[in-house]
Amino acid sequence: MMAQTFKVAGMTCGHCVTSVTDSLSKLAGVEHVKVDLSDGVVTVRSKHHLAGPEVAKAIDDAGYELIAP
Amino acid sequence: MMAQTFKVAGMTCGHCVTSVTDSLSKLAGVEHVKVDLSDGVVTVRSKHHLAGPEVAKAIDDAGYELIAP
Numbered sequence: 001m002m003a004q005t006f007k008v009a010g011m012t013c014g015h016c017v018t019s020v021t022d023s024l025s026k027l028a029g030v031e032h033v034k035v036d037l038s039d040g041v042v043t044v045r046s047k048h049h050l051a052g053p054e055v056a057k058a059i060d061d062a063g064y065e066l067i068a069p
Numbered sequence: 070m071m072a073q074t075f076k077v078a079g080m081t082c083g084h085c086v087t088s089v090t091d092s093l094s095k096l097a098g099v100e101h102v103k104v105d106l107s108d109g110v111v112t113v114r115s116k117h118h119l120a121g122p123e124v125a126k127a128i129d130d131a132g133y134e135l136i137a138p
Contacts, residue, residue, distance in 0.1 A: 014132075015084030063083075 001031065004050060006042045007068035008059055011035065016064065023062035027054060040067075070100065073119060075111045076137035077128055080104065085133065092131035096123060109136075 011020060017035040020042060024033045029047040036042075042059075044050060056066040080089060086104040089111060093102045098116040105111075111128075113119060125135040 010082075012081035013079075013085055015088070016082055019084070 001045060001047060002049060003043055003045045004055075004069075006044070006055060006059070006066055008035075008040050008042050008064050009067045010064040011037055011040055013037075019062040020059060020064055023058045024055070027058055070114055070116060071118060072112055072114045073124075073138075075113070075124060075128070075135055077104075077109050077111050077133050078136045079133040080106055080109055082106075088131040089128060089133055092127045093124070096127055 008020060011017060017037055020035055021033045024030060024042065024044055027046070027050060029050070030044055031047065032045040034043045044055070052069045055069070059066045077089060080086060086106055089104055090102045093099055093111065093113055096115070096119060098119070099113055100116065101114040103112045113124070121138045124138070128135045
């Protein structure tokens, strides 16, 4: 298992946290998603390394923007 | 028909707008709800005058706070 952190722009409330968490949780291998709303930092624990574009798409699909891998 | 405006605290994104709109739309007589997110102003069109406590409860139930009637 491994953990990766991502910086995400646009999250402002608990609903945003839920949307991003739900979207990332659907990626293959993802076991846990934690969002720090005040910092905009998302930590993803997964069985294998997640590719940047895959993560970026999941965040974009939720309506937010990956600004740093 | 009449319109009333309310100032609501805590709304930060489109999800918040949806939550407040949905909650107020369930009140008897309400025909239309419009939220100005940047100002935090909610305009409610309804068949009859809405009592303050009724509106405050609907907003509170959605997770936000009525700060001015």
